[in-house]
Amino acid sequence: MPHRHDLNPRVSVDNVILGFDDENLNVLLIGRSLADGKMDDVLALPGDLIYENENLDMAAQRVLHELTGLTNLFLQQAGAFGDPDRLSKPKDRAWLKTVRQEPEVRVITIAYFTLINMHEFAPQPASFAQSVQWVPIQDIGDLAFDHNQILKTCLSRLQETIAIKPVGFNLLPTKFTLGQLHKLYEAILEKPLDKRNFRRKIQKLGILTHLDEKQAGVPHKPSRFYKFNEIKYRELAETGFDNFGF
Amino acid sequence: MPHRHDLNPRVSVDNVILGFDDENLNVLLIGRSLADGKMDDVLALPGDLIYENENLDMAAQRVLHELTGLTNLFLQQAGAFGDPDRLSKPKDRAWLKTVRQEPEVRVITIAYFTLINMHEFAPQPASFAQSVQWVPIQDIGDLAFDHNQILKTCLSRLQETIAIKPVGFNLLPTKFTLGQLHKLYEAILEKPLDKRNFRRKIQKLGILTHLDEKQAGVPHKPSRFYKFNEIKYRELAETGFDNFGF
DNA sequence: CTTGGTAGTGTATTATTGACACTAAGAATT
DNA sequence: AATTCTTAGTGTCAATAATACACTACCAAG
Known part of the structure; x- marks a missing residue:
């Protein structure tokens, strides 16, 4: 009916x-x-x-x-x-x-x-x-x-x-700098994040792997490249973390 | 087309x-x-x-x-x-x-x-x-x-x-005890929460008002009643809190 | 060789979390 | 009246996390 x-x-x-x-x-x-x-x-x-x-x-x-x-x-x-x-x-x-x-x-x-x-x-x-x-x-x-x-x-x-999953990596090239990642989080969250605190926190997660490669041709100190470590991310996700809150 | x-x-x-x-x-x-x-x-x-x-x-x-x-x-x-x-x-x-x-x-x-x-x-x-x-x-x-x-x-x-908003109050009578609220959070989150830590945290939010009334007729120490203080909740919400994580 | 611009680093303070055990009050039973 | 049962209610310490903050290093361009 x-x-x-x-x-x-x-x-x-x-x-x-x-x-x-x-x-x-x-x-x-x-x-x-x-x-x-x-x-x-x-x-x-x-x-x-x-x-x-x-x-x-x-x-x-x-x-x-x-x-x-x-x-x-x-x-x-x-x-x-x-x-x-x-x-x-x-x-x-x-x-x-x-x-x-x-x-x-x-x-x-x-x-x-x-x-x-x-x-x-x-x-x-x-x-x-x-x-x-x-x-x-x-x-x-x-x-x-x-x-x-x-x-x-x-x-x-x-x-x-x-704040729960590091989905942001999809927005970056496979190799990226911490500066890029930092600016990305600021753009998404629409607020400034302290540089040193951001770096400390994101690195403590252990899902970044640094490459033996640096920026070239930049008119300032070259930055290291990192890549997202999906394997470590999955390990972390399975043990059940709660948040990436910044 | x-x-x-x-x-x-x-x-x-x-x-x-x-x-x-x-x-x-x-x-x-x-x-x-x-x-x-x-x-x-x-x-x-x-x-x-x-x-x-x-x-x-x-x-x-x-x-x-x-x-x-x-x-x-x-x-x-x-x-x-x-x-x-x-x-x-x-x-x-x-x-x-x-x-x-x-x-x-x-x-x-x-x-x-x-x-x-x-x-x-x-x-x-x-x-x-x-x-x-x-x-x-x-x-x-x-x-x-x-x-x-x-x-x-x-x-x-x-x-x-x-974890973001204290919506749980909708599930309780207008006056309720901290014990009820505690069990409710445990039921929703499907995990045990330490009693003292729960009480400390929920009370620090300042959105509970205690009444001058106690349980009656219970075969144990009577509990105070509280009510949800919506005005203080709105104040809190406007200044921008992030979470109620337990 | 100076300038401009970003990379990269550490510490001290404060706030939050998590673990943990006993006394208090009322009702029911004996 | 005393005992028992049950939930209420409370504080501290240690570990962890959050925050605020300033200088040097490196590269390119002029």
């Missing part, structure tokens, strides 16, 4: 794909093309409706793969967003009309976030007939739909997650 | 409603009635398809209200569950046939959890032509659909949440 006001919605996933450029967190956003061939001035998170035979995680992985070619990444669900009016801003409605057979149907979306090394993916200006670009989070204006809200939620979830 | 494999699912909410009886965490579960009027032996989380004009949070509040009469409670989203086969266990399919016009349609559910004072709601044996019962979490067997997985996720989220 379905209730007569039951809803028959669509379900999508939207991905907050974060990258780090040694200075700021960036989000991968797409521009929408309008009917007249021009680009909308409103940016959006990449997302898609889910397919019949895939689960939610698979749909999120697919969206990420189709956009960046990247596969098999850490991709964490951050929540479901389903306000009835989440697609009803005028610009959003205009765009939906050009692209959907059913622009009026309600869409509930499941948000995911993931962290990638920015240098592993350089946006192709014309990929998918959409513009794709990295945007520093502090430069982000009004996004499409409820995507500002989704982004905010994902950033909060990232802050919580990084 | 919707993709030809796009999905046209239903969306529901499922609630993990937790109560505490001074000993164990309990979950409010419903029994399903079958076509022949008998009760299915499989219990399920209370849930419902969402309506056209309500958002996800409202749907979860509605389910809670219809079941318990309670309103306006802390209700936290724990995640979306949408595996294509999440409704496909034989018993679940049999039950769906008796109750739905479209037993085959895929349903994606958004899970919420909430904490209530068990004594504020005593299940009525016959409400909604379903059985409703409190079940201690350690006695829970196979639930309907993917509800075991949902429950597990919600309990983990509760453990994380209580």
